[in-house]
Amino acid sequence: MSRNFRRAGAAVLAALTATALVACSSEQAPQGEGGEGESAGSSTDTITLGFSQVGAESGWRAANTKSIQDTLTAENGFDLKFSDAQQKQENQIQAIRSYIQQQVDVIAFSPVVETGWDAVLEEAKAAGIPVILTDRAVDSEDDTLYESFIGSDFVLEGQTAGEWAVEQYDGEGYKAVELQGTTGAAPMIDRQQGFADAIAGSDIEIIDSQTGNFTRTEGKQVMEGFLQKYDDIDLVFAHNDDMGLGAIEAIEAAGKVPGEDIKIITVDAVKDGMQALADGKINFIVECNPLLGPDLAEIAKKVIAGEEVQKRIVVEDQAFDQEAAKEALPDRQY
Numbered sequence: 001m002s003r004n005f006r007r008a009g010a011a012v013l014a015a016l017t018a019t020a021l022v023a024c025s026s027e028q029a030p031q032g033e034g035g036e037g038e039s040a041g042s043s044t045d046t047i048t049l050g051f052s053q054v055g056a057e058s059g060w061r062a063a064n065t066k067s068i069q070d071t072l073t074a075e076n077g078f079d080l081k082f083s084d085a086q087q088k089q090e091n092q093i094q095a096i097r098s099y100i101q102q103q104v105d106v107i108a109f110s111p112v113v114e115t116g117w118d119a120v121l122e123e124a125k126a127a128g129i130p131v132i133l134t135d136r137a138v139d140s141e142d143d144t145l146y147e148s149f150i151g152s153d154f155v156l157e158g159q160t161a162g163e164w165a166v167e168q169y170d171g172e173g174y175k176a177v178e179l180q181g182t183t184g185a186a187p188m189i190d191r192q193q194g195f196a197d198a199i200a201g202s203d204i205e206i207i208d209s210q211t212g213n214f215t216r217t218e219g220k221q222v223m224e225g226f227l228q229k230y231d232d233i234d235l236v237f238a239h240n241d242d243m244g245l246g247a248i249e250a251i252e253a254a255g256k257v258p259g260e261d262i263k264i265i266t267v268d269a270v271k272d273g274m275q276a277l278a279d280g281k282i283n284f285i286v287e288c289n290p291l292l293g294p295d296l297a298e299i300a301k302k303v304i305a306g307e308e309v310q311k312r313i314v315v316e317d318q319a320f321d322q323e324a325a326k327e328a329l330p331d332r333q334y
């Protein structure tokens, strides 16, 4: 469907939806760069794309935001409206509604949690505005509510972490704790599942799990609590590097040696995590590639041109042990 056709066909619905939204809610433009006070719509050549980011909770997220902002530039044909939801679903819903009111050409977002999106995505659909999911999935039965989902396979990431743990430590009777990501977020649900499936049948036992909300501060706090509660922790599986780095601080403060007394496996492979891996404080990292800007730009252009796009684009990830981290670090982009 061409952009003009899509717009004409949806014009009446869009107007009605926008009017209803203004009447029913106290909408504000999303906070952050390009959110407030910018004109709606775009020239024929420029794609106005409203992006609602989860937040700034981790090194991964910072790299992801940079990739999007560096790629969706005016030189590359985009007018990017960017908002930071500070890890709150209600802020993302507010941002998406604001983008609908502004009649942007495309909405893209990385959903903080999996559920609860159908209503606002239906509003976008009724307004004729295509939606692209990046990084995280939504849990919806209606996959016509978005054009494409670009992101890693989080189950596979958890599985890769678990398989490595089994390969290295099965037979030792290891007691593991899990630092989980944001409750209800796709990477939290999927990495937990993948890891649990991979260690099933081994003698590695998860003795406790708690959310550290993907942040270094909360990862440290949760690990401090685990260390007070248990004196026999052998292994930490952290759903991201930042929580693993927080755990390192807690382990060192408790007089133990991270990577030796307590083994650590994380996901992401951002520079700080890779440095800790090379330094021997982390034992294994499964990569989650945050450089999604180029794929998002390509898919947005295709959608606007009315071209077919893949519903699911899986981003390839690698995994690193300590030796591989030393080799990869000098060329690491993020």
Ligand code: AHR
Residues within 6 Å of the ligand: 057, 058, 059, 060, 061, 135, 136, 187, 214, 239, 240, 241, 242, 267, 268, 288
């Ligand atoms: O959704 C990707 C995850 O979100 C990353 O693993 C984590 O660091 C981020 O906060």
